[in-house]
Amino acid sequence: MTRTGQERAILVGVDLKARARKLPSDIPQFSPEESLDELKSLAESAGAVVEEIVIQARTALDAATLIGSGKLDELKDLIRFHEADTVLFDSELTPTQQRNLERSLDSKVLDRTQLILDIFASRARTREGQLQVELAQLNYMLPRLTGRGVQMSRLGGGIGTRGPGETQLETDRRRIYGRIKKLSDELEGVRSGRTTQRRQRQSVPLATIALVGYTNAGKSTLFNRLTGAEVLTDARMFATLDPTVRHILLPSHRKVLLSDTVGFIRNLPTTLVKAFRATLEEVTEASLLLHVVDVSSPHASQQTAHVFKVLAEIGAENTPEILVMNKADLLSEGLHDEHGLAQRILGETKIRGNSSAIAVSARSGKGFDELLALIDKNLALDPVSHAVFRLPTAEGSLLHILHERAKVLSTRYTDDSCEVEAEVPESVRKRLEPFLIEASPSATSE
Ligand SMILES: Nc1nc2c(ncn2[C@@H]2O[C@H](COP(=O)(O)OP(=O)(O)OP(=O)(O)O)[C@@H](O)[C@H]2O)c(=O)[nH]1
Ligand SMILES: [Mg+2]
Structure with missing residues (x-):
């Protein structure tokens, strides 16, 4: 631990020489260095101080220890030298590898997935969020359990121990299974409550637009600016x-x-992605996706390709989408060449036929008017058209609906009625059908 109580971590990555050739070439990949760079951000997001980054080139992974015995000795020296508390591996460790590594290094060993789960555990606020993270942690932990309970309690708190308490670790598998069952049941209860809420939400015909994107792209900053909400935004990942x-x-x-x-x-196991069902439902049921990309990141195109991949995995690949190229304020070339920027980000990724792109800055608000207009243009649901209504003056509430949910162009009062010319969404037009005196085709897609 450092004087401020932060854990000291050593990061380990393996550069598998043979791997690159096997991967499909149309998806931009992270190099081992870039990947470790991301692991460093994750470690720091979990509150650790990264003391050293080790990359080992190998032709194949070692089944027992991932990195092989020579490197293991080197790592032992580094742990001693830095007084490190934790060794974080960029690749997924098998339960055997993790046990062997912990024994021989006499240190806490975590892989990337466990690190991410730990961050999730410290960020979950809703009951559903907490339940699903704990469940994911227990499922990941179960095969890795033997002999670890003692070690974890000796090492005390910190990364990898948040979420399910230490006591669970010290109990036997049966109790863990029991806990998993209990959590699953409770989660089911919470979820059926949410489905009811969703149905209620859907009885009002409002379309949903979901913000999606790589972590730290600026989704919440954009969300706050568009809605006036105050969702937490943070430079750390998974805020x-x-x-x-x-x-x-x-x-x-x-x-x-x-x-x-x-x-x-x-590289998050799909089962884990699927655990975040609340998010996935928002995404798969949305009429339009705003895919937010941090264009200032040197990895913008890899991140974009990854988001497309996840969207396909969860069955949202055909939802209309707008590529929102965020943090444009950080670009030296400014906002002049949006098309060039989109090409750079989409790179060799297949440009989806139904996507359009726009550069914005969620921080300064630049590009927002254009973004809103683009959303209007891309949203097929509830199309807007021009119409004239004659409303009895006694029906004040109908006039109120028009002012609230339509764009009123003119209002003319006669003795007992009021003629309103407006651009109205279809849902509102249907509701006011009896009072319609003139209508023309949709004006949304001009
Ligand atoms: N310069 C600049 N920074 C931005 C902009 N938008 C967001 N940021 C910063 O980027 C960081 C991440 O922003 P968030 O809005 O939390 O990102 P997010 O996509 O919601 O991230 P997660 O919820 O962690 O996945 C914060 O430090 C923001 O202040 C922008 O347009 N320009
Ligand atoms: Mg966010």
Whole structure:
């Protein structure tokens, strides 16, 4: 531990020489250095201080210890030298590898997935979020359990021990299974409550737009600026874990729901991604996705490719999407060449036919008017058209609906009625059908 109580960590990555050739070439990949760079951000997001980064070139992974005995001795010296508390491996460790490494290094050993789960555990705020993280941790931990209980309690708290308490670790498998069963049941209960809420939400015909993107892309900053909410934004990764939903009014006066969701990251086991069902439902049920990319990141194109991959895995690959190229304020070339920027980010990734791109800055608000107009243009649901209504003056509430949910162009009063010319979403038009005196085709997609 450092004087400020932070854990000291050593990061270990393996550069598998043979690997690159086997991977499909159309998906931009992270180099081992870039990958460790990301692991460093994750470690720091979990509150650790990174003392040293070790990359080992190998032709094959060692089944027993991943890195082989020579490197293991070197690592022991480094642990002693830095007084390190934790060794973080960039690759996924098998339960055997993890046990062997912990024994021979006499130190806490975690892989990337466990590190991410630990960050999730410290960020979850809602009951559902906490339940699903604990469940994911227990499932990941179960095969790695033997002999670890003693060691974990000796090492005390810190990364990898948050979430399910130490006591669970010291109990036998049967009790863990029991806990998993109990958590699953409770989670089911929480979820059926949410489904009811969702149905209630859907009885009002509002379209949902979901913000998706790699962690730290600026989704929550954009969300706050668009909705006036105050969701936590942070330079650390995975600031958002639980989805938040607010409504916004588009320039066409259509009211829609916007939802902020958990960030994606590469190499997260799909089972884990699926554990975040609340987020996934927001994404798969959305009418439009705002795919937020941090264009200032040197890894923007790899991150974008990864987000496309996850969207395909969860069955949202055909949802219309706008590529929101965020943090444009940090670009030296400024906002002049949006098309070039989109090409650079999409790189060799297949440019989806239904996507359009726009550069914005969630920090300064630049590009927001254009973004809102683009959302209006891309949102097929509840199209807006021009119409004239004659409302009895006694029906004040109908006039109120028009002012709230449509764009009123003119209002003319006669003795007992009021003629309103407006651009109205279809849902509102249907509701006021009896009072319609003139209508023309959709004006949204001009
Ligand atoms: N310069 C600049 N920084 C930005 C912009 N948008 C967001 N940021 C910063 O980027 C960091 C991440 O922003 P968030 O909004 O928390 O990102 P997120 O995508 O919600 O991240 P997670 O919830 O962790 O997945 C914060 O430090 C923001 O202040 C932008 O347009 N320009
Ligand atoms: Mg966020």
